Amino acid sequence: MKKKPFILAAIAAAVAGLAVWGFIEGRKEFALEAERERPVQIPSRVVAQPDGTVVVFDADTQRRADIAVAPVQAVARRGEVEALATVLPAQELIDLHSAYITARTHADRTRVAAQASRREYERIKALHSDDYNVSTKMLEAAQTQEQTDEAAARGAGETLTAVEQGIRQKWGGVLASAAMSNAASFQRLTDGREVLLRVAAPAGTALARAPAAARVVGSDGGFRAAALVSPSPVADPRIQGPTFFYTAPAERLLPGTVVIAYLPAGAERTGGLIPADALVWWQGKAWYYVQSASDRFLRRELAGAMPVDQGWFVAGLPALQVVVRGAQTLLSEELRSQIEVGEENK
Incomplete structure (x- = not known):
């Protein structure tokens, strides 16, 4: 009977020990789970230097990120404004051409009519002087017709001159001449x-x-x-x-x-060409990366550049190695570093 309290005490001690062990093991499991859920800390590849922020990619990282560099092509170009x-639209020139043709046709027609009237008047005048072979009334009618046709011809000529001057004043002599003569250069405009x-x-x-x-x-x-x-x-x-x-x-x-x-x-100015594929856009500006060392890439702003067929011409640009593929990856790495620094400062 005396052994019973001893057995109970032993059982109680064992239960307490299991409880302690379970508590300790639970803490360990909790710590391991927290460790597994903790974000993986990727080492920063961004270094601040006096000449700017540099992204550091070793040879293996460059190969995995498909980074490619090429030397800047040296060229010479004239400046541009x-x-x-x-x-x-060509329609206005077409309308002016039509107006000119109409005015010229009218001027030609009235000039011919005036010349005919003049000849008829001279004929009747000669007959009238020759012993009045025609009446004075016929002479006066011919004279009136000649004067009317002469006035019409003068008016048509003035209209033609006004049309010509209007075309020249707005479009200049070269275009005006081409439009009025229906030159080949004018036809290329009118047919599109x-x-x-x-x-x-x-x-x-x-x-x-x-x-x-x-x-x-x-x-x-x-x-x-x-x-x-x-x-x-x-x-x-x-x-x-x-x-x-x-x-x-x-x-x-x-x-x-x-x-x-x-x-x-x-x-003419000397400089270098930055390929279009080398550019990345950030904060409303264009940037490109220069390989400052075998594993270092420095971002530069594209300033004072002239757009050309091959990319961008930068006057005075020295010989450089420029990232022509993978620049966006370098920018993403640089921005990721800035975000992490901001989180740490909170």
């Missing part, structure tokens, strides 16, 4: 093979002479070559700078639209 180009552009440079732009060629941005973002027709006698009221007429192939240039044009200006 950005201008505003309006694609003009080419379009007429009014290109206005910014006010204050100094151009020694009208550039013989220009570049125009089409609706697809590509460049179109435009050929000079003549200076415009009328300025664009929105720009009020030097204004010129150009023609260009009609493809991707819709009449009535306003596009960007580039006029050659200034001396």
